Amino acid sequence: MTNSRLRVMSELSLPCAFDPNISLADRSYYGIGGTALFLAHPGTPAELADLLLWNRVYHLPLAIMGKGSNILFSDSFFPGIVISLERMHRMFWISDDELFCEAGADNTSIAEELLTCGRGGGEWLYRLPGHIGSTVRMNARCFGGEISAVTSGILTMNIEGLLRWQTPDEVFHGYKHTSLMDNPEIVIAVLLRFPETRSKEDIKLQMEVYEEERTKKHHFDFPSCGSTCKNN
Ligand SMILES: Cc1cc2nc3c(=O)[nH]c(=O)nc-3n(C[C@H](O)[C@H](O)[C@H](O)COP(=O)(O)OP(=O)(O)OC[C@H]3O[C@@H](n4cnc5c(N)ncnc54)[C@H](O)[C@@H]3O)c2cc1C
Incomplete structure (x- = not known):
């Protein structure tokens, strides 16, 4: 320019x-x-x-x-x-087990919402740095959880400003690979599904174990992009 x-x-x-x-x-x-x-x-x-x-x-x-x-x-x-999209961070339950999250919702805030509602299956999102829109784009995973496993719908916008709902099969293509990497659409919101009810004590305990694991591995001590040795 x-x-x-x-x-x-x-x-x-x-x-x-x-x-x-x-x-x-x-x-x-x-x-x-x-x-x-x-x-x-x-x-x-x-x-x-x-x-x-x-x-x-x-x-x-x-x-x-x-x-x-x-x-x-x-x-x-x-x-x-x-x-x-950090100003787009609203989330609300659309049914007993489906949480609608705008793309800018923080992973940790989602885990805390699940704790408040006694829903299991999202403890691994706690202290995973990032927003849910990019977490879907990266098909992020840790501690045996993967975002593809709890996602039931992805709302995207293309460069023309057109919105469309996509299914998990359309978006997720395996380990750390999504269609959004090949076709640059913007994730606007995500529908996450957590059918399992769990006691709040158990959820909290699990979240603390994961947090401790990250702290022990110095995740937050120095600037990084996460596990650069293991992951691409
Ligand atoms: C300390 C540390 C620990 C980490 N641990 C893990 C881990 O255990 N497992 C793991 O999988 N990852 C891990 N990561 C990587 C990171 O947490 C994830 O990839 C996370 O999902 C990225 O979220 P973000 O909001 O920071 O994305 P960003 O880094 O801001 O963006 C990532 C990519 O997504 C694109 N993007 C952003 N928003 C959107 C959108 N709305 N629609 C479409 N594309 C978008 C960006 O252009 C970019 O290409 C770690 C990183 C750090 C720093």
Whole structure:
């Protein structure tokens, strides 16, 4: 991008909440990354769709981030829009065992919600760094749990701003592989299913065991992207 176009672009106002000239190092677990022209914070799917449509005019490069725990940003300037869905973090039960979570819901908050409701099967999400949208995109797993095993539906938005529900079979393609890696759609929300009832004491105990395991392995001592030796 030429300097004069960049100057014009940097004076634009995005059609949703945003910050200009944001340090990506401050937003990533690694603590590494250059400056991005914009960080956009849409608060609803409609705001996100507006942003994508707006960008059909301006053609700025787009990137999406969750909590930044599995991203290594370049030190170079990013002359585009990094989209964060952190304002879209609502969750609610749509039936006794199905929890609807917006993509920006934190994994630990989901585990805490399951504890409050006495639902087992999601203890492993506790202290797994990340938002649920990216956790689905990565098909994250740990302690014998995998997000594909508890997901019953995935609401995505394509670059045109069109929403569609996808089934787990469409999205999950095995170990740390999803269709979202090949076809860059944005996860907007996820339907998670937890049929098992469990005593709150047992759930809490299990969560504490997992937390201790992570602490013992120094997960939170230094900047990292997780288990870089074992995983891709
Ligand atoms: C200390 C530590 C421990 C970890 N332990 C584990 C572990 O045990 N098991 C494991 O599987 N992983 C682990 N990880 C990796 C990480 O927690 C997971 O991959 C997590 O799901 C990433 O979530 P995030 O919100 O930080 O994603 P980010 O790092 O922000 O993004 C990851 C990817 O998802 C994309 N993305 C983000 N949001 C969306 C969206 N809404 N729609 C589509 N794509 C999107 C991004 O562009 C990027 O490509 C660990 C990481 C750390 C730092």
